[in-house]
Amino acid sequence: QVQLVESGGGLVQAGGSLRLSCAASGRTSTPYGMGWFRQAPGKERTFVATIRYNGGTYYTDSVKGRFTISRDNAKKTGYLQMNSLKPEDTAIYYCAIKYYYGTTYYTAPRDYEYWGQGTQVSVSA
Numbered sequence: 001q002v003q004l005v006e007s008g009g010g011l012v013q014a015g016g017s018l019r020l021s022c023a024a025s026g027r028t029s030t031p032y033g034m035g036w037f038r039q040a041p042g043k044e045r046t047f048v049a050t051i052r053y054n055g056g057t058y059y060t061d062s063v064k065g066r067f068t069i070s071r072d073n074a075k076k077t078g079y080l081q082m083n084s085l086k087p088e089d090t091a092i093y094y095c096a097i098k099y100y101y102g103t104t105y106y107t108a109p110r111d112y113e114y115w116g117q118g119t120q121v122s123v124s125a
Contacts, residue, residue, distance in 0.1 A: 002025070003024070003114075004096070004116035006095050006117065007119060008119060009093060012122070014086055017082060022034065022078040023075075024078075024097065028076050031100065031101055032099045035097070036080045048063055058107070066082065080095075088123075089123050090122050093119050
């Protein structure tokens with residue numbers, strides 16, 4: 001089993017920055033990819049960014065150039081640096097992991113095996 005705990009959410013003004021963290025514990029010794037997703041009130045959970053076990057990254061178009069996903073394997077922690085935040089970025093942000101090798105980028109929530117509890121990000125205009 002794997003446990004994921006997100007932190008770093010909060011309330012910021014438009015144009016501000018936040019850095020989310022996702023700390024993993026448990027069975028994390030095999031290669032895994034990490035994804036960040038978000039869910040706004042009344043909407044489906046959607047893909048934000050993902051990082052493969054070897055560091056390759058992929059983003060949804062709306063956050064390219066503003067968000068950066070990274071990971072520190074020694075600390076078993078992933079990060080999502082969010083700059084130039086907009087009100088439409090307001091959502092609960094979730095991290096998730098999927099065990100796999102290969103070069104695929106997984107962007108569907110159903111592809112991921114373990115999830116954190118989420119952290120609220122609110123951006124005021």
